[in-house]
Amino acid sequence: MNQLKNLIREIPDYPKPGILFYDITTLLKHPSGFRAVIDALRAHFAGHGIDRVVGIEARGFIFAPAVAYALSAGFVPMRKPKKLPAPTERVEYALEYGTDSVEIHKDAIDAGHNVLIVDDVLATGGTAAAAAKLVEKLGGRVAGLSFVIELDGLKGRDKLPGYDVQTLLHY
Numbered sequence: 001m002n003q004l005k006n007l008i009r010e011i012p013d014y015p016k017p018g019i020l021f022y023d024i025t026t027l028l029k030h031p032s033g034f035r036a037v038i039d040a041l042r043a044h045f046a047g048h049g050i051d052r053v054v055g056i057e058a059r060g061f062i063f064a065p066a067v068a069y070a071l072s073a074g075f076v077p078m079r080k081p082k083k084l085p086a087p088t089e090r091v092e093y094a095l096e097y098g099t100d101s102v103e104i105h106k107d108a109i110d111a112g113h114n115v116l117i118v119d120d121v122l123a124t125g126g127t128a129a130a131a132a133k134l135v136e137k138l139g140g141r142v143a144g145l146s147f148v149i150e151l152d153g154l155k156g157r158d159k160l161p162g163y164d165v166q167t168l169l170h171y
């Protein structure tokens with residue numbers, strides 16, 4: 001699995017000074033690398049009766065549909081405010097400066113559904129914690145959260161206590 005790190009491009013000072021950006025496009029274009037990631041994400045939750053896989057905008061949209069297909073589950077987009085056309089539920093969360101929100105269609109998840117949440121990077125965990133809250137607001141059960149990359153130093157995992165958190169690569 002750690003060989004996959006060779007396929008992830010690290011870009012210093014993007015999008016702003018001091019941030020080391022993990023660029024997954026170099027992994028996505030690599031046929032066996034992309035397959036290995038989807039297989040690994042699928043394997044952890046195979047047999048868990050996942051009904052829906054939620055992808056968090058924007059890079060979660062790349063991985064979540066492939067994982068949903070592999071688990072024979074449905075895919076649900078969780079989007080930034082005002083992007084979804086039908087009635088939505090929303091959760092707001094704190095950023096370093098100000099707040100942000102995530103939205104989901106109210107009818108995307110049924111009460112009691114087993115839901116897996118997928119994104120590319122677990123950084124501070126703010127987005128993921130809001131995603132879990134939003135799924136639960138609709139009556140879904142968060143079966144787990146999957147990420148390709150975890151930035152250990154930012155302790156995002158601490159914002160997800162009690163959840164099954166799967167990450168493939170640690171930095």
Ligand code: AMP
Nearest residue numbers: 020021022119121122123124125126127
């Ligand atoms: P957070 O809410 O802090 O966990 O941030 C999560 C979102 O920010 C993820 O969806 C990532 O796509 C993105 N992100 C945060 N830090 C990085 C980074 N160093 N490299 C690439 N993406 C990042």
